[in-house]
Amino acid sequence: MAIEIKAPQFPESVADGTVATWHKKPGEAVKRDDLIVDIETDKVVLEVLAEADGVLGSIIANEGDTVLSAQVLGTIQEGGVAAAPAAAAPAAAQAAAPAAADGEDDPIAAPAARKLAEENGINIASVAGTGKGGRVTKEDVVAAVAAKKAAPAAAPAKAAAPAATAPVFAAGDRTEKRVPMTRVRATVAKRLVEAQSNMAMLTTFNEVNMKPIMDLRSKYKELFEKTHNGVRLGFMSFFVKAATEALKRFPAVNASIDGGDIVYHGYSDIGVAVSSDRGLVVPVLRNAELMSLAEIENGIATFGKKARDGKLSIDEMTGGTFTITNGGTFGSLLSTPIVNPPQAAILGMHNINERPMAVKGEVVILPMMYLALSYDHRLIDGKEAVSFLVTIKNLLEDPARLLLDI
Numbered sequence: 581m582a583i584e585i586k587a588p589q590f591p592e593s594v595a596d597g598t599v600a601t602w603h604k605k606p607g608e609a610v611k612r613d614d615l616i617v618d619i620e621t622d623k624v625v626l627e628v629l630a631e632a633d634g635v636l637g638s639i640i641a642n643e644g645d646t647v648l649s650a651q652v653l654g655t656i657q658e659g660g661v662a663a664a665p666a667a668a669a670p671a672a673a674q675a676a677a678p679a680a681a682d683g684e685d686d687p688i689a690a691p692a693a694r695k696l697a698e699e700n701g702i703n704i705a706s707v708a709g710t711g712k713g714g715r716v717t718k719e720d721v722v723a724a725v726a727a728k729k730a731a732p733a734a735a736p737a738k739a740a741a742p743a744a745t746a747p748v749f750a751a752g753d754r755t756e757k758r759v760p761m762t763r764v765r766a767t768v769a770k771r772l773v774e775a776q777s778n779m780a781m782l783t784t785f786n787e788v789n790m791k792p793i794m795d796l797r798s799k800y801k802e803l804f805e806k807t808h809n810g811v812r813l814g815f816m817s818f819f820v821k822a823a824t825e826a827l828k829r830f831p832a833v834n835a836s837i838d839g840g841d842i843v844y845h846g847y848s849d850i851g852v853a854v855s856s857d858r859g860l861v862v863p864v865l866r867n868a869e870l871m872s873l874a875e876i877e878n879g880i881a882t883f884g885k886k887a888r889d890g891k892l893s894i895d896e897m898t899g900g901t902f903t904i905t906n907g908g909t910f911g912s913l914l915s916t917p918i919v920n921p922p923q924a925a926i927l928g929m930h931n932i933n934e935r936p937m938a939v940k941g942e943v944v945i946l947p948m949m950y951l952a953l954s955y956d957h958r959l960i961d962g963k964e965a966v967s968f969l970v971t972i973k974n975l976l977e978d979p980a981r982l983l984l985d986i
Contacts, residue, residue, distance in 0.1 A: 582637060583656045587619055588626050590649040594894060597621040598763050599645045599653065604636045609727060610656060617653055622767035624861075624897065625890050634658040644760070689716035696721045768860050772918050780957035783916040784965050788973045790932050790947045793818050796979055808874040815929075816852070817876040819904055821982055822975040823927060824848040824869040827902060830968045832960050834901050836922040842959065851900035851920065852880055855910075856887040862920060863892055864900040908932065914950045924959045927972070928952035 587597060600620040604610055610630045619626045637655035641647050689697075689704050693716050697704045700721070707724045709716035747757045761769075775781065797813050804813040827834040827848050835844045848869040851862040863883040865876060886892045903920050908931040917928040930950045937946045953969045975981045 581658045583632055583634070583658050584652045585616055585628060585630075585654045585656060587641075587647045587649060587651045587653055588628065590621065594621045596646050596648050597626065599641050599643050599647060600625060602639060602643060606636050606639055607727070608636050610634060610636055616656075619647065620763045621894070622763045624764075624892050624894055628653065630656060632656060632658050693718045693721045697724075700725045764861070771921065775918050775921050778921070779919060781919060781954055782957045782962070782965070783952055783954040784962070784969055785914070785953075786951050786966075786969045786973050788949050788951055788976050789937070790815075790949050790976070792977055792979055794932075794947060804874070808878075811874050811878045811881070813873065814877055814880075816880055816904070816906065817873040818976060818979065818982075819927070819929060819972070820850050820852075820865065820868055820871075820876050820880075821873060822972045823850060823902060823904060825975060825982060825985075826968050826971040828869070829971060830964050832964055833925045833955065833968050835924055835959060836901070837924070837956070837959055838922065845901045847901070849899055849901045851903035851923075852883060853903060853905035854883055854887040856890070861887055861892060861897055862900060862903055863887070863896045864898070866899075903927070904929065906930075908949065914952065916952055917954050919954050919956055925953060925955040925965070925968075927969075928954070 590597065597619040598621075600618040602617050603615050604617075610616065611633050612630055614630045615627055616630050616636070617628045619628060634656045637657045639654040641651065641653040647653065689707075689709070693707075694704055696702075696718055697707065702721060702724050704716060704721075707716050707720050710720055747759075749755065793815060797815070801813045805811060831844050832842075834848060835842055837843070847867050850865045850868040852865060853860060853862050863886070865871065865879050868876065871879070883892065883896070886896070900920070901923060903917075903923060903926040905917050905926060906929040907915050907917075908929050912930050913933065914930055915928055917926045919926050928951065930952070932947045932949045934945050935948045936943050937948065938944075939946070951969060951972065953965055955965045
């Protein structure tokens, strides 16, 4: 019986997808829950798994084809094992073959074929016969044995890199390689251009002394990790916590524009920009204002692992009222991040560098970080933007303010 392989049901925010990679070939044996094909959308890569044991029959949607929700991608011939696509045709003849004389369900097979099948652990009933009247020949069993041995070798394909990577050229090599842009990369590019075209975007800067946070982290990181079951205390949780507090005081920074209306959000869904092999993704911490530092750190660590493995779901990357991006992870000293529509602002963190600073008339070496806040000037005035960034600076330089709510 043929089972249809269908594309997943896409959410309303995703119109269609692209067939990225077929992990099985026609005629190749598959088991239930084996990864069959990847569908790339403009947000995530969705995996389509086998619904039953069998053999991959036909492929209807080839790699690179655009598909819609629940569209048929191919078929699985349930229960059988074939060595090649050509083996699917004799299956019909096998179905029409008469039953064995002794009343068993096994097909007619030559004695040599039965013996060879038993020696190699092959179910003779699963072998497509190509002999007269659907008779299973020794050659049919040899082909089935070869297919059985080849099937495990296909498993590593699941771990193959899902996205095209930059080629490596030898010195003096003047060749060129053209690689199609992934949907994720194309969507990121489109949204960034739209943001700059449709917004009155402006960026304001400040700097923060990271020594108080670094001292606090150094003092309590071991106890924090022990208390919270291995969750490590990083810097991002302090920034998320400071941002949620600042968003309460400046609700316009947490708002968005919808047509002629301003939508104010009574919650803080903080997007955390994460770099992956497929491009920039922004998973969202829901109701971050209610989360503890440990919950924030655990959520960010989970998102990071999922992003590396390509396991982020569409729901985890949908929405968000404010975004934080950390270019300092890659050594960035200063940047002007681009707002992620329909949000109104984005906070950019950068590298921590020791710099000479004037403190009470003396020069002191302090670990300093530049902060950047890009915002939509249609919605947020300069006074609000600067005050918002100063609030984050003050909260980070005196972490007790986060606990005392001052």
